[in-house]
Amino acid sequence: MCYYNKLDRHAKKLSRLGHLNAICGWDQAAMMPNGGAQARSEAMAELAVISHELATADYLEDWFKQAEAEDLTPEQRVSLDALKRQWMMQNILPADLVEQQSLAGSQCEHAWRTQRKQNDWEGFKANLKPVVELARKEASIRAQATGLSRYDALLDIYEPGMTSAVLDRIFAEVKSWLPQLIQQVEAKQATEIVLPLSTPFVIEQQQALSLEAMKLLGFDFEHGRLDISTHPFCGGVPTDVRITTRYDESDFTSALMGVIHETGHARYEQGLPQQWRDLPVGEARSMGIHESQSLFCEMQLARSSLFSHLLSPMIQKAFNSTDASLSAENLRLINTRVKPGFIRVDADEVTYPAHVILRYEIERDLIEGKIEVDDIPTIWDQKMTQYLGISTQGNFTDGCMQDIHWTDGSFGYFPSYTLGAMYAAQFMATINQQMDVELLVGQGNLTPIFEWLQTHIWNKGSTLSTDKLVEQATGETLNPEYFKQHLMKRYLNN
Amino acid sequence: MCYYNKLDRHAKKLSRLGHLNAICGWDQAAMMPNGGAQARSEAMAELAVISHELATADYLEDWFKQAEAEDLTPEQRVSLDALKRQWMMQNILPADLVEQQSLAGSQCEHAWRTQRKQNDWEGFKANLKPVVELARKEASIRAQATGLSRYDALLDIYEPGMTSAVLDRIFAEVKSWLPQLIQQVEAKQATEIVLPLSTPFVIEQQQALSLEAMKLLGFDFEHGRLDISTHPFCGGVPTDVRITTRYDESDFTSALMGVIHETGHARYEQGLPQQWRDLPVGEARSMGIHESQSLFCEMQLARSSLFSHLLSPMIQKAFNSTDASLSAENLRLINTRVKPGFIRVDADEVTYPAHVILRYEIERDLIEGKIEVDDIPTIWDQKMTQYLGISTQGNFTDGCMQDIHWTDGSFGYFPSYTLGAMYAAQFMATINQQMDVELLVGQGNLTPIFEWLQTHIWNKGSTLSTDKLVEQATGETLNPEYFKQHLMKRYLNN
Known part of the structure; x- marks a missing residue:
């Protein structure tokens, strides 16, 4: 059981470094004064390098081979499978692709913070295109390794086992009743009297x-x-x-x-x-x-x-x-209270699925190569009109530029x-x-x-x-x- | 200048890991709920291992040799000297001694927290002896490497360049006027009327x-x-x-x-x-x-x-x-307000040096092998009586068991x-x-x-x-x- 133990020990080491990263990340967001930012990001980057080196160490492939031949309890076998999945997810991509993605993602996200405010779709589009191209490359590599379709291979990162076939079926179901439900709820709530809150709240x-x-x-x-x-x-x-x-x-x-x-x-x-x-x-x-x-x-x-x-x-x-x-x-x-609106994060429980389905359908087709970045605003507007009865034509800020997810290449997350x-x-x-x-x-x-x-x-x-x-x-x-x-x-x- | 740069980069890496350690250590003391203690100490221990491996890596000896032969600016030369000192301080002790010290120190400190409250000198003494023995070993190794006396080699960790010859001279000077000064101040302050504070303070x-x-x-x-x-x-x-x-x-x-x-x-x-x-x-x-x-x-x-x-x-x-x-x-x-008392950390500015000189004289003689652990309480009492006019006979809690420093082997710190x-x-x-x-x-x-x-x-x-x-x-x-x-x-x- 020697190699299983080695892998177990190795994973715990990585997790403990993750612990330090989590606490320092929390501190960065909740405690750190502004002047500490530069040195903190350098320190956390150093930890990321060490963690990455550990997660992608050469010897692990052999360790997994050896461990799989060992006599393990059923519980250990389950743990080994999870270890192997984690290892594969971290080792499947060539280092230069990861680096390109990191660079393109940072650049796109950073510029997006300004571009979104300025409704600058043209500027954003130029940055998003390489991000999508790299995500497609990632999807192809993952698809080849897993036997999944390209989009499903990205979805699998966040939702192991879930497929677009299942999502298509489920979301088609939802689309069959959701627009009507929203209208009914709006009509019903039109007669309700909601008292406004007496502010302020200390x-x-x-x-x-x-x-x-x-x-x-x-x-x-x-x-x-x-x-x-x-x-x-x-x-x-x-x-x-x-x-x-x-x-x-x-x-x-x-x-x-x-x-x-x-x-x-x-x-x-x-x-x-x-x-x-x-x-x-x-x-x-x-x-x-x-x-x-x-x-x-x-x-x-x-x-x-x-x-x-x-x-x-x-x-x-x-x-x-x-x-x-x-x-x-x-x-x-x-x-x-239910009210169709442009912004996903402000959406109520009833209209929220419409925001998700819209994004799912676009990112799925984008990764599968059925549509291009240039097509996004038009499709976004069509679907918003179809699902929620509101148009985002020309309004990129509150339309397809509202979320952070795609800016750094996180395709496949929205369905979650x-x-x-x-x-x-x-x-x-x-x-x-x-x-x-x-x-x-x-x-x-x-x-x-x-x-x-x-x-x-x-x-x-x-x-x-x-x-x-x-x-x-x-x-x-x-x-x-x-x-x-x-x-x-x-x-x-x- | 290649090796100087390598060493520079290596030191920054170590320092950045130190950054994470400092923030997680702060969090541990100021923010962390009790239930987080076990996993936190495991995570921090993992970081300590990685830092130690980096600080004692085999290749560093060669890097220093190569760097010293490089053409450096005077500023770089100064930095290189500091790098080398840090490296030597961390590499001078054999790993098994460091481990023994860590074990003996933890055990002594942990037990001390209870023993101090119970005035249990006999119990504490049994744990302190191995700590002192190991500190003497450390002092001998450091003395050999630096050409300093054994105690001075420990002092040098905290006060580079300071020696017991200088301290002896300076502290002798202080002892020539301090006891009398304390008496004079006490006499003067005896007639002062200090109004007590009206509590509580929110x-x-x-x-x-x-x-x-x-x-x-x-x-x-x-x-x-x-x-x-x-x-x-x-x-x-x-x-x-x-x-x-x-x-x-x-x-x-x-x-x-x-x-x-x-x-x-x-x-x-x-x-x-x-x-x-x-x-x-x-x-x-x-x-x-x-x-x-x-x-x-x-x-x-x-x-x-x-x-x-x-x-x-x-x-x-x-x-x-x-x-x-x-x-x-x-x-x-x-x-x-000046008042001779048993406890160093509660001491005023005037009586404080007496507490330090007493400890210095004892730890110097202890490390140099002139006295033994068994002798401490008697000498402590004699010196307290001589310097501050109060006796700690039989009172170990408020006497030689009051400080944490010696429990984990930190000899040479008090003079600071x-x-x-x-x-x-x-x-x-x-x-x-x-x-x-x-x-x-x-x-x-x-x-x-x-x-x-x-x-x-x-x-x-x-x-x-x-x-x-x-x-x-x-x-x-x-x-x-x-x-x-x-x-x-x-x-x-x-």
Whole structure:
């Protein structure tokens, strides 16, 4: 078992360097003064070089060959498979391609920060083209190595096992009912009266409220903390999860829902199997499953009617106010407001899938060579009009230039958001069959619900494929029907 | 110039890994929740192994040989010397000795935390003996390599160029006047009436006051920050200095003076030469010079009569109180109170040297083999009685078991504290000759004073030997007379 142990030790070493990177990255975003930036990025780059050298060391190929011939337990075999996948993902690309991608991506992303504000599609296009070309090269190499199609080979980075064939089928399904649903919900909500919030909301009070909400959702403060950063995220390591938020004095709900969302990510990390700590098999299953946990907290729980009754008194106490806008019913109305808009990150639960499907369809065809960068704005506008009834013609800023993902070549990520929403709905449907969720939420007793997630999702790490994980947890693989039912019930009461 | 450049690059790599270690270490002390401890220490140990491998790589010996034959500028020659010293210091000890020391030190320190509380000298002694034996071995190896005596070879780690011959002479001088001075000051202060502070002092207000004081002392918040930790320290890196403190609701002066002390360390780090960043030649000169900067801020500036007039209104404003105990005069009395006591870290400026000299004399004789561990308590008691007039007989907790330094084998460090106090006094004496310090402090305009330190101390890094640094700055090498004059003037008004 010598080589298996060597690989195990090697992976833990890499993971521990990743630990330092995660903490220094968190510090960079949440603590570091501006003047520390240059030296910090140099220090982190040095660590990246060392990690890369370790991850791509020559001897690993032999170690894997030797380890596979060793007498391993079934558990070790699963871990070895995960180790091998991680190693292949990091070694499949030639070093010069990785370097070109890094350069083109940095350049495109950096310029995009200015170009987006200036609605400068022509300027952006010139930078995006080489990024797409390099991503196509990457996709070809990955496709050859995995036997997948080019786009699927990129999708596989974020969603192992997922294919565009499955996504095409699922998203076609969604497209068959979503535009109509959006119209119905809009019509229904047109008669609702939502009371505006009486601002401002003091930052310290919002912070106290955020911590209360995290406590309610079972965040383990012995293994994590909450801080402030410009772009909220969930970072750190499973034994010390760092979530961040930013506070808006004119609207406490954005930070509160953001914190609840990140708490979902955090609980997944905190609940990962300790016996596999620092190994790939002990990591989160996929980006979609990760997102399912954040959306479970935010969408399935926090934006529900019952949960508003838990939040309302907490909010009233936090801001020492009994204003009618803070009633459970008004909070529910605020938290379930649906309105088609240009911006994905501002989208509500109902219109969000339209944003994702649009991007998926474009990036899939882009990587497969069916469309070119020049075609993006027209297709974007057509699909926005078709799915959400709004046009982005000539508005690149709020159209195809709004996201960071493509600027640095992250094609294949977008589907994870909607897969997450669907998995979350499916998990909740199963939980609903096994316990009285309404009663538990009404009592503020979320423990049994999280225990279900701990047992069926968190504790599994990456020991099962996504399909097996979902099947063992819910009795079937991904079924988008649960998501549809969830939206119908919440937004149309049927 | 190829090998010089290789060494330069190699040192920067090591320094950048040190950067990550410093930030993760700071995080560990100031931010990390308890549950993150185990994984963090594993991650940091991994980094330590990588750093150690780099620092002791086989090829370095050849690189130094080659580099020394290269055509270098005088500046590069100085940097190369510093690189070589650092390399030798890290490579001089055989790996098995380092490992034995690490084990014995951890064991002794860990047990000491309990044994000290239990006044358990017998238990502690059993652990300290192997630590001393290993330190003697280390001293012999270092002595052989450097041509220094055994104790001097350890002293040289912290105070390059300093010897026990010099310390013996200087400390003999101090001993000739210190005991009498202490008695005189005690007699003088016996008639003073010091108003007690009206507690409590709210933590948030103390924190605001600390930040005010740091601002007054020119701390650069673009390159550093203040946080809370159990054991206050100055960490981070020169471009991002992290100082910490802890707040005591019953006494704001401890945190305030602590923050001012650490700010002195921080300004030195922030002021180090940027062109030598990440290289040994760009680091602080010695522990004694480092301490001189913290004591310059705390002792030369903050505890002076004039500075009390700056602090008093800040303090009154911070706590929104005009209580008579917060008057400039009462603050001066509090900040210059002298009282012989058992504990070094609680000692005032006047009695502090006695604590250091006692430790120096014991550790010198211990390393040179003139006394044994068994002899320590008796000698400690004799010297405490002789220097401070108080006996520690049978009281190991507050006697020879009070410090952490010896528990992990850090022999040779103690003199730095008093050397720092002396250098600080000497620097202030020179500054006093070049500008009207009283006037400047009276105006709250400390800039010219800090500019002097920037030019003469901070900006020099380690480009000069300590003697040369002090001589170029003040016209002479270390002269303890300035320290004596400072104490006489402040505490006896003559």
